[in-house]
Amino acid sequence: MSRWIPEGPGIPDAQRRARGPVACIECFQQIPCNPCEEACPRGAITVGDEITSLPHLDTEKCNGCGLCMTRCPGLAIFTVDESCGEGKARVSFPYEYVPLPEKGSRIDCTDREGHFVTEGTVYQVRESKAFDHTAIVTVEIPREYSMDVRFIVRPAPTDSEEVNPDA
Numbered sequence: 194m195s196r197w198i199p200e201g202p203g204i205p206d207a208q209r210r211a212r213g214p215v216a217c218i219e220c221f222q223q224i225p226c227n228p229c230e231e232a233c234p235r236g237a238i239t240v241g242d243e244i245t246s247l248p249h250l251d252t253e254k255c256n257g258c259g260l261c262m263t264r265c266p267g268l269a270i271f272t273v274d275e276s277c278g279e280g281k282a283r284v285s286f287p288y289e290y291v292p293l294p295e296k297g298s299r300i301d302c303t304d305r306e307g308h309f310v311t312e313g314t315v316y317q318v319r320e321s322k323a324f325d326h327t328a329i330v331t332v333e334i335p336r337e338y339s340m341d342v343r344f345i346v347r348p349a350p351t352d353s354e355e356v357n358p359d360a
C-alpha cells in the first residue's frame with residue numbers, strides 16, 4: 194500500500210481535516226485547466242490568471258460540499274472528514290460506474306493505485322443534477338487511512354455495461 198501523503202496548495206492540514214469535511218485537491222501537474230475554480234460556489238479554489246498554476250484551496254472557505262470533484266476532468270479532487278469520532282474518517286470521491294455501491298455495505302477500499310488499504314462501509318452515495326452525471330461515494334474507514342484511501346473495489350456489474358451510459 195502507498196503511504197504517500199500529498200502536500201501542496203490544495204491539501205488541507207490535519208487540524209482542518211479534524212474540523213469537518215474539506216476538499217483535498219491532488220492536482221500536481223501544471224496543465225491548462227481550471228473547472229474546479231469555476232465550480233466552487235464559495236470561491237475556495239484559486240487557479241488565477243496563469244491557467245497552468247496549481248489550484249490553491251482556501252480551507253476556511255471550503256465546506257466539503259464536493260461540487261468541485263464532480264467537475265474535475267482528472268478525478269483529482271476528494272473530500273476528507275476526520276471529525277466523525279470513534280477513530281473514523283469519511284473519504285468521498287467521484288464515481289462514474291454502474292452499479293453504484295450500496296449504502297451501508299462493507300467494501301474493500303483502495304489507494305490511488307488500486308491497492309487494497311482497508312475494509313470500510315459505504316456511508317453515502319450522492320447523485321444530483323448539479324453533479325453532472327457523476328455520483329459521489331463516501332466511505333467510512335479507520336481514521337489512520339484517511340489520506341491513503343481514494344477509491345473502492347467496484348461491485349460487480351449486473352450486466353455487460355461497465356461504464357454509466359449517461360456519464
Ligand code: SF4
Pocket residue numbers: 215216232233234235236237238254255256257258259260261262272
Ligand atoms: S468541496 Fe465545495 S466548497 Fe470545497 S472547494 Fe470544492 S466546491 Fe468549493
Ligand code: SF4
Pocket residue numbers: 218219220226227228229230240248264265266267268269270
Ligand atoms: S479541475 Fe482538476 S485537473 Fe483541472 S486544475 Fe482543477 S483539480 Fe486540477
